Amino acid sequence: MAGIGSLLKLLPTGTVFTFEFLNPVLSNNGTCSTSSPVYKYLTSILIAICGLSCFFSSFTDSYKTKDGKIRYVFATFKGFWPSADQDSEVDSSKYKIKIGDFVHALLAVSIFAVLALLDSNTVACFYPSFQSNGKKLMMALPPVIGALSGFIFAVFPNNRHGIGYPAAANSSSSVTNVINKT
Known part of the structure; x- marks a missing residue:
């Protein structure tokens, strides 16, 4: 169950919402290839x-x-x-970056990249011929990447409590370690 909860923390939901909100405006509803190249630059900057x-x-x-x-x-x-403050009892060494953090970061970016680059406005803007030719790929790739990443997130849960998620009492791994040991 901790793996499923970890999955929700790792999916780029806020970023995807921001992208989906701003992309139609910055890509001119996908018509940036026929209009000014400024829309391509703005969409590229948004994706980055x-x-x-x-x-x-x-x-x-x-x-x-x-x-x-x-x-x-x-x-x-x-x-x-x-x-941490001098009077704080938090051991900052427990919060060090680990290899798993990079794996989770790369998976989160890959999920976002698939969603962003296969968005209908982005496809129409950057590669309009792909819209008719790559329909099957556009339908199949997001669920496959999502399922694969979700499986990896569930098997290797993240111990971080990022911005917008409940904070740990005094350790970033206390709750997850208790769950993993049982």
């Missing part, structure tokens, strides 16, 4: 920014301080940034 958001959000975490405040941090190779 949203992809970076998916990647970097995989390295965010949160914890609760002694006084009950939630602090949001970025994981680093030495612990987290910004560092």
